[in-house]
Amino acid sequence: MKRAHLLSTQELTRADALEILDTARQLSRATDGAIRKLPTLRGRTVVNLFFEDSTRTRLSFEAAAKRLSADVINFSAKGSSVSKGESLKDTAQTLEAMGGELMIIRHSASGAAQRLAESGWVKSHIVNAGDGMHEHPTQALLDAFTIRSHFPEFDRDFTGLRIGIVGDILHSRVARSNAQLLTLLGADVVLIAPPTLLPIGVDTWPVKISYDLDSEISSLDAIMALRVQSERMNDAFFPSEREYAREYGLAGSRLRALKKNAIIMHPGPMNRGLEISAEGADSKQSVILEQVANGVLVRMAVLYLLMGGAPIPTEGVLV
Amino acid sequence: MSSADFLLRNVLTADQVRVDIEVVAGTISRIGGELTSPFPVVEGNQNLVLPGLVDLHTHLREPGKESSETVLSGSQAAVKGGYLALSAMANTSPVADTAGVVEQVARLGRDAGLCDVFPIGAVTVGLKGESLAELAAMAHSAAKVRIFSDDGNCVSDPLLMRRALEYVKSFGGVIAQHAQEPKLTSGAQMNEGVVSSRLGLKGWPAVAEESIIARDILMAQYVGSRLHICHLTTKGGVELVRWAKSQGMAVTAEVTPHHLLLTDELANSFDPVYKVNPPLRTQADVSALRAGLADGTIDIVATDHAPHPSEEKDCEWSAAAFGMVGLETALSVVVETMIDTGLMEWEKLVDRMSLAPAAIGGYEDHGAIAVGRPANFVVVNPKERWTVDRRTLQSKSSNTPFDGRSLPAKVVHAFYRGVQVLNDGQLTGSKYE
Numbered sequence: 235m236k237r238a239h240l241l242s243t244q245e246l247t248r249a250d251a252l253e254i255l256d257t258a259r260q261l262s263r264a265t266d267g268a269i270r271k272l273p274t275l276r277g278r279t280v281v282n283l284f285f286e287d288s289t290r291t292r293l294s295f296e297a298a299a300k301r302l303s304a305d306v307i308n309f310s311a312k313g314s315s316v317s318k319g320e321s322l323k324d325t326a327q328t329l330e331a332m333g334g335e336l337m338i339i340r341h342s343a344s345g346a347a348q349r350l351a352e353s354g355w356v357k358s359h360i361v362n363a364g365d366g367m368h369e370h371p372t373q374a375l376l377d378a379f380t381i382r383s384h385f386p387e388f389d390r391d392f393t394g395l396r397i398g399i400v401g402d403i404l405h406s407r408v409a410r411s412n413a414q415l416l417t418l419l420g421a422d423v424v425l426i427a428p429p430t431l432l433p434i435g436v437d438t439w440p441v442k443i444s445y446d447l448d449s450e451i452s453s454l455d456a457i458m459a460l461r462v463q464s465e466r467m468n469d470a471f472f473p474s475e476r477e478y479a480r481e482y483g484l485a486g487s488r489l490r491a492l493k494k495n496a497i498i499m500h501p502g503p504m505n506r507g508l509e510i511s512a513e514g515a516d517s518k519q520s521v522i523l524e525q526v527a528n529g530v531l532v533r534m535a536v537l538y539l540l541m542g543g544a545p546i547p548t549e550g551v552l553v
Numbered sequence: 554m555s556s557a558d559f560l561l562r563n564v565l566t567a568d569q570v571r572v573d574i575e576v577v578a579g580t581i582s583r584i585g586g587e588l589t590s591p592f593p594v595v596e597g598n599q600n601l602v603l604p605g606l607v608d609l610h611t612h613l614r615e616p617g618k619e620s621s622e623t624v625l626s627g628s629q630a631a632v633k634g635g636y637l638a639l640s641a642m643a644n645t646s647p648v649a650d651t652a653g654v655v656e657q658v659a660r661l662g663r664d665a666g667l668c669d670v671f672p673i674g675a676v677t678v679g680l681k682g683e684s685l686a687e688l689a690a691m692a693h694s695a696a697k698v699r700i701f702s703d704d705g706n707c708v709s710d711p712l713l714m715r716r717a718l719e720y721v722k723s724f725g726g727v728i729a730q731h732a733q734e735p736k737l738t739s740g741a742q743m744n745e746g747v748v749s750s751r752l753g754l755k756g757w758p759a760v761a762e763e764s765i766i767a768r769d770i771l772m773a774q775y776v777g778s779r780l781h782i783c784h785l786t787t788k789g790g791v792e793l794v795r796w797a798k799s800q801g802m803a804v805t806a807e808v809t810p811h812h813l814l815l816t817d818e819l820a821n822s823f824d825p826v827y828k829v830n831p832p833l834r835t836q837a838d839v840s841a842l843r844a845g846l847a848d849g850t851i852d853i854v855a856t857d858h859a860p861h862p863s864e865e866k867d868c869e870w871s872a873a874a875f876g877m878v879g880l881e882t883a884l885s886v887v888v889e890t891m892i893d894t895g896l897m898e899w900e901k902l903v904d905r906m907s908l909a910p911a912a913i914g915g916y917e918d919h920g921a922i923a924v925g926r927p928a929n930f931v932v933v934n935p936k937e938r939w940t941v942d943r944r945t946l947q948s949k950s951s952n953t954p955f956d957g958r959s960l961p962a963k964v965v966h967a968f969y970r971g972v973q974v975l976n977d978g979q980l981t982g983s984k985y986e
Contacts, residue, residue, distance in 0.1 A: 321867075321872075322869050341869065343871040344754045344870065344871065345752065345823030345870045349868075352823075352824075353867070366754070366871065367754070367755075368752055368753035407753060410753055433749070434745050434746060434749075434750060435745070435751070436750055
């Protein structure tokens with residue numbers, strides 16, 4: 235993959251996406267079993283630059299880097315860099331001065347990763363680990379990896395797969411990245427939400443839009459429920475949690491309406507009883523924990539490809 | 554220095570008539586073909602002579618943010634861009650909401666001595682939108698304020714807006730409204746549409762601007778007052794103003810150069826140099842604004858010159874300040890978008906950038922080149938192209954969205970009350986005292 239950064243799914247070609255997914259699979263095979271660490275990035279330094287709380291994503295990237303034997307520097311700041319008095323630019327330059335070669339950035343500002351990559355502030359490789367409401371490309375890649383592993387007959391081409399994303403599309407970087415990547419791989423994507431939680435302009439996206447979960451659910455091969463933030467109620471996006479759960483919650487008869495081989499996905503963390511019932515989260519069709527495991531593999535692949543590490547050995551070695 | 558007497562020789566008026574202009578004691582004494590005069594000659598080289606440009610919307614940042622701009626540095630930038638009258642917006646620190654502050658700004662303008670600086674008074678105390686500022690005190694002060702605006706904020710409270718419109722009638726004032734319904738734009742970052750949907754930046758709907766315009770043109774008509782709409786940006790807004798004018802309502806409107814040229818697609822870069830309030834809109838809006846300016850629906854071009862220090866732009870989009878500098882590029886951008894496209898002739902440009910804004914502001918010394926009037930005019934080479942370089946701008950700030958862009962028309966000379974303040978594109982160091 236000839237690129238210095240991973241900023242968004244918009245910039246990926248189909249070949250790029252497949253290369254990342256294939257590399258993740260190769261890494262999966264190499265790290266299978268008890269010996270789980272590879273020496274490919276030994277002596278290299280990766281920085282976790284987290285301006286927004288996200289323990290899960292940070293740990294996933296940290297695990298990925300460590301399994302490739304990279305050194306990891308963690309930076310986390312609650313709230314925005316500006317409210318802390320230090321700018322994004324100064325923070326990034328400081329961490330690069332400490333030896334960082336690749337920065338994994340999580341930030342509440344849409345475009346923060348692209349800004350870091352294109353402003354000339356630093357020379358490091360940049361990986362977007364979620365920027366505002368914009369993108370979360372490694373989440374979409376791990377979702378694609380998970381879908382692929384459950385539908386092997388669609389291994390290199392998702393044409394014919396129908397994937398529903400339900401919930402707060404408006405504020406969701408996961409939805410934006412998935413809509414783009416899954417469509418790129420050939421899938422039909424249906425976004426299901428109340429009109430208040432769909433962005434103006436969504437009609438230009440390469441997806442189908444629906445306001446009605448019940449009319450879509452039986453046609454889906456995978457359904458992804460998005461986390462609903464309770465503060466959305468204050469802005470009148472929907473009247474109450476109860477009404478939201480009734481109209482868009484993945485629960486009850488909707489679970490039984492799913493195809494038998496359909497998978498249930500969620501990027502986490504879940505609000506059980508709101509966008510997904512406990513029954514749905516714990517169902518045999520749920521692949522939510524697989525998504526977490528696959529996240530580490532996909533992030534290993536991204537770090538490996540961007541940093542150009544030594545060839546992947548056929549099996550892991552203890553280092 | 555006081556004005557030197559001189560003869561400006563061999564220039565073309567906006568309607569392409571070759572003239573000489575004689576200036577005595579800061580006043581135009583004669584205009585005609587092939588004048589003979591005892592005074593020193595300034596050669597015009599068949600360039601255009603235009604009345605000095607008049608800006609009704611300038612952020613000069615003084616008092617309070619002198620690191621971004623001062624009245625002096627803003628006046629210098631103005632002269633380089635062909636402007637000889639500025640209207641200093643009220644969002645300074647302290648806010649220009651008392652006679653004391655507007656008089657201070659006016660005095661700073663006189664001290665700079667490069668162009669006229671007319672303070673704009675705040676409509677509400679501290680721009681807070683809660684209670685009326687002492688508008689009459691500002692009107693009757695030495696600064697003689699006639700334009701009032703909370704620019705940066707909308708006077709969104711309909712009752713307060715009604716009262717302000719009514720109140721300024723007693724001294725012939727005008728309310729310049731920043732049309733932006735705050736509830737619809739809370740946290741907004743860019744135009745709401747196709748681009749914002751993809752970028753995940755909080756959208757700023759056109760209707761937030763249009764709903765206030767609709768409300769205020771109706772209200773101004775109801776109370777019989779003058780309303781000026783700042784920086785119109787949407788197709789729907791142009792339609793509303795066109796309708797209001799067709800009904801004979803006393804509404805005027807402005808458009809900025811950047812909204813005549815740039816679109817929200819530029820946000821794809823996430824470079825906050827393109828972050829501005831109101832936001833860059835779509836190509837359809839740009840086309841409607843150009844048509845509106847050409848047919849007179851939009852009365853004037855105003856720069857909304859908004860200097861910011863580099864640290865407020867050298868950051869992530871949502872942390873960045875809104876605004877662009879524009880005094881030094883305004884004329885060139887209007888030539889590029891309106892004249893070189895065939896939408897307007899130079900005479901109309903003079904109307905939109907000098908005559909009409911002078912009339913709205915009541916700036917009697919500006920807007921025309923005529924015998925007996927103060928010698929406020931500029932000489933422009935319409936053919937010379939130049940490349941904008943943010944590092945060489947005269948303004949203290951360099952947040953121009955046009956960096957690296959080649960634009961037509963270069964300001965060659967500027968004469969303020971007969972004093973040559975710009976010579977061959979360079980500040981002369983002279984000023985009017």
